[in-house]
Amino acid sequence: MQIKSPNMSVDLLSRPKCSECPIRHRAVCSRCDADEIEQLEQIKSYKTFAAGDPILWRGDDLTYVASVVKGVATLSKTMEDGRIQMVGLLMPSDFIGRPNRKTIEFDVVAATEVTLCCFQRVPFERLLATVPHVSQRLLEIALDELDAARDWMLLLGRKTAREKIATFVEMMVRRQHVDGLGLDHEPLVLPLTRDEISNYLGLTLETVSRQLNALKKEGVLQFVDRRRFEVIDMAALHAASGDDSDGGVLC
Amino acid sequence: MQIKSPNMSVDLLSRPKCSECPIRHRAVCSRCDADEIEQLEQIKSYKTFAAGDPILWRGDDLTYVASVVKGVATLSKTMEDGRIQMVGLLMPSDFIGRPNRKTIEFDVVAATEVTLCCFQRVPFERLLATVPHVSQRLLEIALDELDAARDWMLLLGRKTAREKIATFVEMMVRRQHVDGLGLDHEPLVLPLTRDEISNYLGLTLETVSRQLNALKKEGVLQFVDRRRFEVIDMAALHAASGDDSDGGVLC
């Protein structure tokens, strides 16, 4: 399944179906009737950001809610002294912003070129209040995000550098596979620099580089350039991640 | 404001009001009409667990959703080799379980004696589908939890042991204050053992002990026994937490 053409209001609540992973990849929401879609159309617009552009800064007014159509954005927190922790990686079909909150608490930055499908927040909230299945859908999305955040807490608090890297690479494989960004046996992409990966995993960029090269040396991965790679030994990769056998949660 | 007597259905969605902290402490939900309360009454029951009792084990069927009335429970993930990461601390008014999910992905254990207000999941979901403000309320709760989880990710990934401990103690102060568990200038309680705290903070129990004693030696805290303490120097505690000036988020 490919990314939706940017011409459907249901972008906001849809997601490619993935039989493997019940947590983060949800079935397409097709419950909106014609009238509801019409309402969404009227408050909708598309915005594009270049790689590196800030999308929202901590404290900004949330005039829009949005969903990622194309590209990858990062969601992160920064401490006063500059330490950064990424708390989410926003890929196609992920949701940005939230109803009933006027400002955002995190920094959102485009990691690659990003296209967003935006809806004006206030009218969107009205829709929320009148159309019950929309708020139920949003509740599902929020609970999925909560599960993903908690899985990431296990990674940050208890995993070794090697396990963190293996988990991250495995996640890239799964998400790109189901999102249709890379066809089978095409090289996969790391949408982040070593520095950004380190901020996601709670490591330094040097450690990320060393661990990635260690996996290469062991024949688990192969790099075609600094951003593109192939997995040679999926089983070894999974074994290194420290996750339970099925590994279904963190994709 | 004291803990509610266990006689009101609105236990599920209510929470003591706290003017200081908009994130985790929500205003009481009083939108249910008499008929809705009646419906909730019929699917409600109270359950009590002794300290140390497991409440739910990973993979268990979720026959109930519940909210904590009294006591403290922990929510955690365990790796195959025994490493544990606590991903949530459930205190009075916190919600357990979720609609539309048949099993739970985490272990829930009573840290102290715990009283839960339980609702049968399936009928509760029916209520969700028919009464829009309940799902909106649950969405708010889920989004608050998500913010808290993401703040905790910053702690786990980037804070030092000292900052972690200071943040944790500060959180105990705030939550016990607003939940009315301890009156002003009464000793505050650590509802967890050193080992449990270490699992919450991604540390070892020895490091927790050392850092807590360091804060004592510096005159920031004072212990009346191993579980009870007073904060002598709130400003120093906050300064040690590494959080932004107002510190409003992690309470």
Add this chain to the structure above:
DNA sequence: TCGGGCTTTTGATCTGCATCAAAGTCAGCG
């Protein structure tokens, strides 16, 4: 009151990852 089994403290040592430093690689662009 004593004793046994917890939890906690304290000390000594080790190590994984951070930090510091410098060289290497690549993409874009004049």
Add this chain to the structure above:
DNA sequence: CGCTGACTTTGATGCAGATCAAAAGCCCGA
């Protein structure tokens, strides 16, 4: 092309917190 600046790799060293070990304190029941 070759220069420039950003990203990445690699190496050397240091240290926060883990690990290992043992003593001390505390609760509780006999």
